[in-house]
Amino acid sequence: MESSASVLCKSSxxxxxxxxxxxxxxxxxxxxxxxxDPDKCIQCEVCVRQCAFDAHSFDKEANKIETxxxxxxxxxxxxxxxxxxxxxxxxxxxxxxxxxxxxxxxxKELYKQSETGGIxxxxxxxxxxxxxxWDHILLDAAQVTNPSIDPLREPMELxxxxxxxxxxxxxxxxxxxxxxxxxxxxxxxxxxxxxxxPQLKLETPILxxxxxxxxxxxxxxRALARAADECxxxxxxxxxxxxxxxxxxxxxxxxxxASGRFGVDSDYLxxxxxxxxxxxxxxxxxxxxxxxxxxxTEEISQTRMIPTGTDALSPAPHHDIYSIEDLSQLIYxxxxxxxxxKPLSVKVAAVHNIAAIASGxxxxxxxxxxxxxxxxxxxxxxxxxxxxxxxxxxxxxxxVDSRLREEGIRNRASxxxxxxxxxxxxxxxxxxxxxxxxxxxxxxxVAMGCHLCQKCYTGKCNWGIATQDPYLVKRLNPEIAARxxxxxxxxxxxxxxxxxxxxxxxxxxxxxxxxxRLRGFDLHENELKILDIKPAGESM
Amino acid sequence: xxxxxxxxxxxxxxxxxxEKIICAIKKMYLRANGLGGGFAGYGIYPENSDDFCFHIIxxxxxxxxxxxxxxxxxxxxxxxxxxxxxxxxxxxxxPLLFRYFxxxxxxxxxxxxxxxxxxxxxxxxxxxxxxxxxxxVISSGKNMGIFKGVGYAADIGKFYKLEEYSGYxxxxxxxxxxxxPGWWGGAHPFGLLNFSIVHNGEISSYGIxxxxxxxxxxxxxxxxDSEAILYLFDLLLRKHKLPMSLAxxxxxxxxxxxxxxxxxxxxxxxxxxxxxxxxxxxxxxxxIIVSDGKMMFGFTDRLKLRPLVAARNGSKFYLASEECAxxxxxxxxxxxxxxxxxxxxxxxxxxxxxxxxxxxxxxxxGKFRFSSV
Numbered sequence: 001m002e003s004s005a006s007v008l009c010k011s012s013x014x015x016x017x018x019x020x021x022x023x024x025x026x027x028x029x030x031x032x033x034x035x036x037d038p039d040k041c042i043q044c045e046v047c048v049r050q051c052a053f054d055a056h057s058f059d060k061e062a063n064k065i066e067t068x069x070x071x072x073x074x075x076x077x078x079x080x081x082x083x084x085x086x087x088x089x090x091x092x093x094x095x096x097x098x099x100x101x102x103x104x105x106x107x108k109e110l111y112k113q114s115e116t117g118g119i120x121x122x123x124x125x126x127x128x129x130x131x132x133x134w135d136h137i138l139l140d141a142a143q144v145t146n147p148s149i150d151p152l153r154e155p156m157e158l159x160x161x162x163x164x165x166x167x168x169x170x171x172x173x174x175x176x177x178x179x180x181x182x183x184x185x186x187x188x189x190x191x192x193x194x195x196x197x198p199q200l201k202l203e204t205p206i207l208x209x210x211x212x213x214x215x216x217x218x219x220x221x222r223a224l225a226r227a228a229d230e231c232x233x234x235x236x237x238x239x240x241x242x243x244x245x246x247x248x249x250x251x252x253x254x255x256x257x258a259s260g261r262f263g264v265d266s267d268y269l270x271x272x273x274x275x276x277x278x279x280x281x282x283x284x285x286x287x288x289x290x291x292x293x294x295x296x297t298e299e300i301s302q303t304r305m306i307p308t309g310t311d312a313l314s315p316a317p318h319h320d321i322y323s324i325e326d327l328s329q330l331i332y333x334x335x336x337x338x339x340x341x342k343p344l345s346v347k348v349a350a351v352h353n354i355a356a357i358a359s360g361x362x363x364x365x366x367x368x369x370x371x372x373x374x375x376x377x378x379x380x381x382x383x384x385x386x387x388x389x390x391x392x393x394x395x396x397x398x399x400v401d402s403r404l405r406e407e408g409i410r411n412r413a414s415x416x417x418x419x420x421x422x423x424x425x426x427x428x429x430x431x432x433x434x435x436x437x438x439x440x441x442x443x444x445x446v447a448m449g450c451h452l453c454q455k456c457y458t459g460k461c462n463w464g465i466a467t468q469d470p471y472l473v474k475r476l477n478p479e480i481a482a483r484x485x486x487x488x489x490x491x492x493x494x495x496x497x498x499x500x501x502x503x504x505x506x507x508x509x510x511x512x513x514x515x516x517r518l519r520g521f522d523l524h525e526n527e528l529k530i531l532d533i534k535p536a537g538e539s540m
Numbered sequence: 541x542x543x544x545x546x547x548x549x550x551x552x553x554x555x556x557x558x559e560k561i562i563c564a565i566k567k568m569y570l571r572a573n574g575l576g577g578g579f580a581g582y583g584i585y586p587e588n589s590d591d592f593c594f595h596i597i598x599x600x601x602x603x604x605x606x607x608x609x610x611x612x613x614x615x616x617x618x619x620x621x622x623x624x625x626x627x628x629x630x631x632x633x634x635p636l637l638f639r640y641f642x643x644x645x646x647x648x649x650x651x652x653x654x655x656x657x658x659x660x661x662x663x664x665x666x667x668x669x670x671x672x673x674x675x676x677v678i679s680s681g682k683n684m685g686i687f688k689g690v691g692y693a694a695d696i697g698k699f700y701k702l703e704e705y706s707g708y709x710x711x712x713x714x715x716x717x718x719x720x721p722g723w724w725g726g727a728h729p730f731g732l733l734n735f736s737i738v739h740n741g742e743i744s745s746y747g748i749x750x751x752x753x754x755x756x757x758x759x760x761x762x763x764x765d766s767e768a769i770l771y772l773f774d775l776l777l778r779k780h781k782l783p784m785s786l787a788x789x790x791x792x793x794x795x796x797x798x799x800x801x802x803x804x805x806x807x808x809x810x811x812x813x814x815x816x817x818x819x820x821x822x823x824x825x826x827x828i829i830v831s832d833g834k835m836m837f838g839f840t841d842r843l844k845l846r847p848l849v850a851a852r853n854g855s856k857f858y859l860a861s862e863e864c865a866x867x868x869x870x871x872x873x874x875x876x877x878x879x880x881x882x883x884x885x886x887x888x889x890x891x892x893x894x895x896x897x898x899x900x901x902x903x904x905x906g907k908f909r910f911s912s913v
Binding site: 144155 | 813
């Protein structure tokens with residue numbers, strides 16, 4: 001999840017916009033109800049200070065705290081911080097007539113748009129009730145004929161290398177004989193001829209997904225960088241450039257080159273471990289980004305290399321990539337600029353023709369293809385795009401891995417899957433379907449405190465994550481956030497080892513693409529066919 | 541699966557009757573359940589040692605006719621005959637069993653000028669076995685043959701009259717199938733060209749091994765995971781020109797933590813090897829004997845979850861799941877028997893060929909050094 005915070009206020013909808021729109025009376029009613037237990041509330045005003053949306057206020061005349069339900073986004077910051085646990089946030093109960101077609105959500109969106117004339121905006125990945133294929137895939141375990149392995153007793157290897165691999169190893173053999181004490185000894189010398197293309201070495205097959213400075217705060221970025229360094233993995237700058245103070249984490253950094261080219265210069269490319277060309281993201285395939293000028297502070301202006309206060313526009317396409325051969329030129333321009341010393345990744349959204357697109361990207365020279373699925377997150381996206389464009393990552397991984405193998409080019413690039421990975425089982429399933437590693441964005445943000453209120457685009461993140469407001473930014477302690485991220489990666493790695501051990505597998509390369517250890521449950525025949533897995537109950 | 545495996549090679553190339561290997565495998569009958577047994581013998585067809593010998597099992601006459609007309613298209617058939625068998629009460633439902641001594645036709649070599657003779661043979665084997673036409677080529681090497689079927693190995697050996705053959709290397713397998721059905725084509729050994737393997741174990745990485753091999757044109761049609769190991773050896777040894785010792789390091793690579801402790805050049809070599817061939821790693825419990833006619837190579841998985849013992853006595857080198865099998869056919873002295881360590885293969889080699897003169901340490905390891913450019 002990444003990129004620019006919000007689309008222009010003029011063309012978008014927010015509560016603020018509605019208020020500005022000079023309508024007599026809004027037809028909207030609140031999403032949430034905030035209840036305050038008067039017996040517990042000590043009038044300390046923590047909630048007032050914590051809410052950047054101004055849902056709570058202190059009424060001096062009445063000498064009590066008031067709450068405006070219509071402003072509540074259910075980020076639960078006040079409920080969490082309240083020292084006496086006096087606050088509860090619940091869904092607003094309004095007796096709108098039940099209708100499966102015209103739901104409350106649909107009605108509210110219509111009210112909003114009719115009051116403002118704007119595009120609906122949102123943040124994070126889609127919350128729509130699509131079938132989650134991960135939950136219909138079951139994992140295998142060893143029984144009797146094949147002993148399961150206890151990861152606490154036996155080695156269990158998760159190390160993963162991302163980058164292009166040659167078809168085969170090349171070496172020269174030289175044999176020499178020499179006389180030992182009383183017999184001839186023969187020594188064979190293998191001289192390695194293969195020069196391995198540049199690789200990213202991961203201690204566990206998980207990376208932090210692209211989230212840009214601008215969309216997220218500097219403290220959030222600091223936490224991601226520190227955690228990546230400690231875990232032996234990578235974080236991704238997104239398209240907002242790289243603050244100078246984070247250059248020291250360069251060996252754990254993937255820098256992005258996106259359509260806006262923000263913050264791209266030779267230092268930026270040089271300091272990184274890998275470069276990623278961002279073509280698209282799962283939350284908004286085919287859509288550009290827009291960071292409003294008011295968010296372009298002095299620091300962001302420095303990092304993005306644009307004047308303070310100007311809008312940061314990411315065009316929908318790269319205007320130097322109108323075709324696959326253009327992509328190839330950009331790939332090789334960057335490779336030339338970085339001396340062929342870093343893997344080059346291309347990130348695309350999982351769209352209908354993803355297998356052919358991925359094949360083209362590999363043939364164009366990418367070392368890594370990052371694919372972001374339907375559920376990919378974002379700092380800001382038009383709701384209609386987020387909720388309706390793209391395909392689920394499960395199907396995309398399978399289609400791409402199968403296609404690259406059919407063409408005999410699977411070894412020429414690694415696959416990173418992204419888009420809504422919730423837990424270690426999702427990761428294991430993705431790898432078994434054919435991914436080399438996964439990007440996690442939302443899960444990492446939740447680990448740091450995000451409560452998925454989906455208001456990232458407002459810049460008012462009460463958790464100090466998706467905001468540039470200095471008052472809010474300092475709420476996120478990068479030390480603590482980094483510790484929480486490290487714990488998350490450790491916990492997932494332990495779980496992956498446990499699952500692999502159960503399968504009788506002790507190296508992640510034996511899990512990768514091993515679809516025979518997956519079974520589909522309650523999946524349509526066509527889904528099974530595309531996933532290339534057998535239905536549950538069918539044996540080898 | 542369960543299973544027992546055994547192998548004997550005479551390093552001087554002296555040939556001996558198949559009776560010995562039958563005795564050895566018979567001793568371990570408790571490890572099998574009668575759903576598959578088989579043997580591979582090397583040096584058994586000296587009169588036709590330059591021709592590819594196909595052993596084929598047919599479901600019926602029709603499949604034989606179809607397959608033979610296909611063979612005639614690509615090969616000159618030097619000799620064809622039923623594989624001699626005798627009546628053994630325990631062996632029932634036998635398929636048709638034929639062998640053919642073949643030479644690749646010149647015009648076919650011209651047509652597929654980018655392929656070696658071996659590639660052409662492999663293509664034919666894959667085509668026949670993948671056609672689902674009731675015909676399976678169970679061996680396709682030179683001066684070697686595979687004899688297998690459903691039954692205890694000892695009965696299968698008797699059925700094929702193996703005591704009448706003599707060879708310098710024999711490997712055998714007695715099966716206790718669990719994952720896959722007991723059928724004639726699914727018994728071990730599995731063979732392609734001169735390679736044959738027997739395997740006691742289950743491959744938990746089979747799904748990816750199979751998909752990796754398919755990228756190189758192999759078709760895995762025998763409903764058993766063990767087949768994958770055979771093709772991996774063919775790929776690594778014949779196509780990628782790795783020596784056996786390095787192919788072994790592909791299938792059972794050292795741990796990353798071990799690789800990190802190696803001297804610079806060696807570390808780089810093993811790192812590169814493992815990064816390139818990750819999909820060829822054989823995971824899961826395994827004891828494997830593989831032969832290419834020049835050597836007999838035994839190894840276990842990275843955790844040694846299946847047994848393997850080795851012994852050297854005179855010019856003979858033995859491998860078996862259990863020591864009793866070797867004791868049965870060879871009076872062993874103390875010190876003859878040894879147990880290959882995790883990650884260390886046990887190797888017996890023909891001494892008269894150029895590449896295999898290297899004897900090295902007791903278990904056949906030569907000394908390696910690594911360098912890089």
